[in-house]
Amino acid sequence: MSTLYLLHKPYRMLSQFSDDQGRATLKDVIDVPGIYAAGRLDHDSEGLLLLTDDGELIHRISDPRHKQxxxxxxxxxxxxxxxxxxxxxxxxxxxxxxxxxxxxxxxxxxxxxxxxxxxxxxxxxxxxxxxxxxxxxxxxxxxxxxxxxxxxxxxxxxxxxGPWQLTGLAPGQWRSETLHAPVKRRHPPSRATRRRS
Known part of the structure; x- marks a missing residue:
């Protein structure tokens, strides 16, 4: 059983908890000890960032071989x-x-x-x-x-x-969920409107 934290990372925030240049970091929006990001988002990108204290879960989410x-x-x-x-x-x-x-x-x-x-x-x-x-x-x-x-x-x-969605989170907000089973690869539903030729 693991706890996963879903965070809406704001624009111009680093995907880490400290910075020696004084830039915005995750500690500005989430105060949960011992967690780390599973993957990253660039400083100038926004949206869903997953965090946990479970090293095996981080590997399953972020390792390219698992193709989330x-x-x-x-x-x-x-x-x-x-x-x-x-x-x-x-x-x-x-x-x-x-x-x-x-x-x-x-x-x-x-x-x-x-x-x-x-x-x-x-x-x-x-x-x-x-x-x-x-x-x-x-x-x-x-x-x-x-x-x-x-x-x-x-x-x-x-x-x-994978199956985790940003839905319902404003920039800087987060929620947690408890996982009882191993992570499986699953495509999210597409919301795009495709124009066929």
Whole structure:
């Protein structure tokens, strides 16, 4: 039996409990002794971060061999066309090799909390949202994938890791749940609206 903590990591917060440069850390939003993050989110990314004091559980969640799918809602510059979406679905070649095929769809007006500070938008610049589900965890992978297809990421929110969902948590909020069985790989349901050609 293990306890897992689901935290909505805010923008510009490190996925660790200390920092010698005075930046925001997890200790600013969760005060539970002895827990560690299972995986990480970049300083400029938001969303679901899982924490626990169970080393075996951390391994099962974060080790790429277990292939826990991770779901991201991604705001990008411009409006990716069908060929760009298909490229992400098939896999794109980055500097560290070909990505695995991703599940990708368009999101229409997703319900997301305002970011602090807000993103600066040009009045004449189009933006759009994608849902991207990947089963690997390379450094800044989603951002590099969208840049590869010519649509840089403006905002990135992780909404699910395996079966665990961000639903109901505002930035900085967390909840806990007790696990009675080993973690199994399971794809979360997709909320994206896909446009077929």
């Amino acid at each position: 799918p991770k779901t991201y809602w991604v705001q990008v510059e411009g409006k990716p066309d069908d060929s760009a979406i298909d490229a992400l679905r098939k896999g794109v070649t980055l500097k560290d090799g070909l990505t695995r095929p991703a599940r990708v769809g368009r999101l229409i007006d997703p319900d997301v909390a305002p970011r602090q500070p807000p993103i600066r938008h040009r009045a004449d610049a189009a933006v759009s949202w994608l849902e991207i589900i990947i089963s690997e965890g390379r450094n800044r992978q989603v951002r590099r994938m969208t840049a590869h297809i010519g649509h840089p990421t403006l905002r990135l929110i992780r909404t699910a890791v």
